[in-house]
Amino acid sequence: MACMNEDGQWIVLMGLLVALGLFFLALIINQSALVGQTTAEGVLEFPKNDIRDLREAVFDYVEKGRLEAVQKDIIAISLERKNAVVSFSAGEQQGVSGRLLRPVIIHYNNGVTEYDETVYY
């Protein structure tokens, strides 16, 4: 080490900057696991298929004569097997865009997701 001078201080300073950069990258990576977890839980808990299935069942109920027993079946089984409070009803036929349709009110709530719909069928 014959001729030492102070030029190396830049290297040290840049080294510190790189270290800080790495630290922030590590923070971001650390967050990604948590983000993935909550996203997946959100997607899995959302009852997309349950709601679609319920809508089809309600339309089927309207089509096949709106029997009270069938309505009770769907409400009771939904509560027991899907932990969902369900209620639905179909009104009298009325003219909508030149066709006679019934207003069907569908309500679904499983404690996490609430879904309400009024559809003319």
Added chain:
Amino acid sequence: MVNDSGQLYTMEGVAAGIIMLLTVYIVISTTSIYTAGDTHIPDMQLEQLGSDVLAMMDTPNAKDLKSDLEVFVNTGNSTDFESTFLNYCNTRTSGATDELHMSANVTYRDGNDIKERQFVAPDDSWTGRESAVRVTRWVQLPSANPYGGVRVRAVLVEVLLWRA
């Protein structure tokens, strides 16, 4: 003449090399983080596949005909139900078929009680520790049905689906 004035440059070069290698490693590894979210994607795909299969089975071939699903449930035909279901979800475009297995229950209301009956029993691949998904479908049965008969009723067909 040989002296040691180049040593500091050598050390700087080594440090710079390590930093560059580290940067490349971090950049490559960030593009492929396997987060907890990714582990649930196969489950979501399986659930969608099962729902689609039940929707296909619940679609009649023509207007005023009954769907396969309704006929199978109403006649208690669990053999055909199982083979149709597995045929739909194991079929691939080419090559060997997929390895999905299933069991099924039917839930119905009897007065104030909710009762459940096994429709298709699980096969030998079932150990109880599979990562199974549940897919369901409402079926409205005519008044002559094996679930208490006497009246038109809505029953819930629940299928457990797993890969083995």
